[in-house]
Amino acid sequence: MEQRAVVRCAEGHLFSTTTFPMQNLGPGRLGPGRLIRCPQCGRLRSSVLADVQELSAPQLARAMRLEAAEFLA
Secondary structure, eight states: OOOOEEEEETTOOEEEESOOTTGGGOHHHHOSOEEEEOTTTOSEEEEEEOOGGGSOHHHHHHHHHSBOOOOOO
16 A cells, blocks of 8 residues: 655645655755645645644545645656
8 A cells, every 4th residue: 555645735735645756855955845736726836744743633634535646757
């Protein structure tokens, strides 16, 4: 089973993704955000990993249902 990460786009939308591009390079090298197409607004947005400890159960469930398209670059 694929592991999915919950992320938040620059507009504040929560969604999940199976890939978080270049996460192994760390925030010190490229900054904390990555460009991912948000499934809610449909735009390419800077997105960061969401702190799942701060999310309510309904927010987490909705984020897991909204999945971003696979990163293609």
